[in-house]
Amino acid sequence: MLGLVVALRLAQAGRPVTVLEAAGHVGGLADAWVLEGPQVAVTWDRHYHVTLASDTALRRVLRELGLEHLLCWRATRTGFWSGRRLVSVSTPVDFLRLPGLSPGAKARVAATIAAGMRIRRWERLEQVPVEAWLARWSGRRTFERFWRPLLEAKLGSSWREANAAFIWATIQRLSAARRAGLRREEFGYLPGGYATVLERFAAHLRRLGVEVRTATPVTRIRVGSDGLEVHLGAGAPVRAAAVVLTTTPARAAGLVDGLRAAERHAWERIRYQGVVCVSLLLRRALSPYYLTYLFDEVPFTAVVEMTALVDAAELGGYHLVYLPRYAAPTDELFTTDDATITGRFLDGLRCVHPTLRDEEVVAARVSRAPEVFPIPVLGYSRLAPPVETSVPGVFLASSAQIVNGTLNVNETVTAAERAVPRVLAALAAGRPALGRLGAER
Numbered sequence: 001m002l003g004l005v006v007a008l009r010l011a012q013a014g015r016p017v018t019v020l021e022a023a024g025h026v027g028g029l030a031d032a033w034v035l036e037g038p039q040v041a042v043t044w045d046r047h048y049h050v051t052l053a054s055d056t057a058l059r060r061v062l063r064e065l066g067l068e069h070l071l072c073w074r075a076t077r078t079g080f081w082s083g084r085r086l087v088s089v090s091t092p093v094d095f096l097r098l099p100g101l102s103p104g105a106k107a108r109v110a111a112t113i114a115a116g117m118r119i120r121r122w123e124r125l126e127q128v129p130v131e132a133w134l135a136r137w138s139g140r141r142t143f144e145r146f147w148r149p150l151l152e153a154k155l156g157s158s159w160r161e162a163n164a165a166f167i168w169a170t171i172q173r174l175s176a177a178r179r180a181g182l183r184r185e186e187f188g189y190l191p192g193g194y195a196t197v198l199e200r201f202a203a204h205l206r207r208l209g210v211e212v213r214t215a216t217p218v219t220r221i222r223v224g225s226d227g228l229e230v231h232l233g234a235g236a237p238v239r240a241a242a243v244v245l246t247t248t249p250a251r252a253a254g255l256v257d258g259l260r261a262a263e264r265h266a267w268e269r270i271r272y273q274g275v276v277c278v279s280l281l282l283r284r285a286l287s288p289y290y291l292t293y294l295f296d297e298v299p300f301t302a303v304v305e306m307t308a309l310v311d312a313a314e315l316g317g318y319h320l321v322y323l324p325r326y327a328a329p330t331d332e333l334f335t336t337d338d339a340t341i342t343g344r345f346l347d348g349l350r351c352v353h354p355t356l357r358d359e360e361v362v363a364a365r366v367s368r369a370p371e372v373f374p375i376p377v378l379g380y381s382r383l384a385p386p387v388e389t390s391v392p393g394v395f396l397a398s399s400a401q402i403v404n405g406t407l408n409v410n411e412t413v414t415a416a417e418r419a420v421p422r423v424l425a426a427l428a429a430g431r432p433a434l435g436r437l438g439a440e441r
Contacts, residue, residue: 002028004198004201005420006246007205009417009420016209018238019212019213020232021216022218024214030049032044032045032195035279035320035364044314046277046279048277049409050309052176052188053186053188055409055410057410064204067190070191072311076290079292083296086287090185100145101146105138105145109147122165122169123165125168126165130164154326155273158273162375163379165380165403185290219255221245221256222256222257224239228240230243240393241393242393242395243395248272250371259390260390263390266385267385269383271328272371275326276331278300278322278365279365280323281361282319283318284319284360285307286356287353290304292305299348300323301324301326303349304322304323334370338366346364380403384400385398385400387419397415399411
């Protein structure tokens with residue numbers, strides 16, 4: 001999505017653009033896939049996504065694609081599993097009944113969330129360890145019981161390095177999903193999911209004259225005698241006056257010849273968190289909750305029941321469940337076979353929902369994405385790479401430039417919108433003149 005938005009804005013600015021995508025289809029982490037079982041084939045998003053009313057950057061793009069009016073809005077509920085009990089935390093009243101926390105602890109958690117909602121400037125929080133900030137507001141015992149499991153679920157052992165702006169961004173986004181007054185979560189989705197968005201997006205780009213080339217991995221970018229050479233493998237390189245890379249900095253560092261040593265080292269130092277996510281197609285719903293937080297140990301970090309939001313008719317009457325596990329790219333899960341992962345995750349799911357039977361599981365598929373979002377270490381904004389690089393004509397527009405938000409499609413679109421004016425300004429200033437431009441992921 002980042003590369004597609006970059007291509008869209010450059011084309012609208014009158015620049016001729018070529019999109020080079022390594023995969024066989026566009027979309028990256030926002031792409032769709034097929035879940036197949038006996039006599040069943042359902043297409044939906046490979047990872048779980050929702051749209052918020054506050055997602056202004058994404059909604060603007062959907063509006064340009066003629067899709068925004070199709071958004072379906074639903075109130076959702078949230079669950080909490082602890083001590084082998086599944087309870088609702090969908091309303092303030094539910095939260096007051098939450099088991100495992102004393103009334104005082106609940107009051108301090110509520111005060112922490114309220115404090116996060118009031119803060120408007122995140123810069124100072126970026127210098128504070130997330131543990132220190134949460135423990136100060138919630139208390140040490142409440143941090144260990146409530147906040148630490150949530151941090152570990154998202155960041156693994158790297159939570160100890162995270163800054164407090166990470167939890168602030170999370171609180172800000174979740175609070176934006178609640179309707180004023182009713183205080184209930186509302187999320188939106190498009191009929192057909194992101195398959196609809198990506199098909200429309202690619203078609204729109206082609207109408208603007210953008211060349212979209214899939215199954216075209218870039219292997220090297222170097223400065224040639226008459227501009228940049230973009231190498232695509234065994235074939236002849238593509239000539240380009242400028243290139244915008246929309247991959248991670250570490251991957252970009254491995255592609256671009258001529259980067260300054262300090263710049264290459266800085267890019268390679270930015271560490272990412274990955275995700276292994278099992279998608280399940282079931283014959284029935286498991287609970288009324290879109291999201292269930294897990295406070296007892298199971299192999300995954302949450303249960304996301306997409307059909308608590310999406311009409312099951314979109315999925316042939318079946319129910320879609322995501323079981324994500326966020327992990328470092330070096331985690332053994334990324335090299336474990338699908339059958340083993342699926343078996344482990346299903347065993348864990350039966351701990352949360354003991355009545356689930358084997359015959360109710362229609363299809364399962366495992367997604368692995370070793371680089372999803374950068375670890376938000378202290379002072380991360382100083383590490384985030386600039387758009388312009390030391391190689392003339394080479395630019396970087398990356399998720400690594402999201403410094404005060406959680407990774408989601410809206411933040412990805414926002415990163416693209418912020419990068420393009422800098423690209424255009426550099427090109428207008430003659431650094432260098434643009435001929436053909438590739439956006440590679």
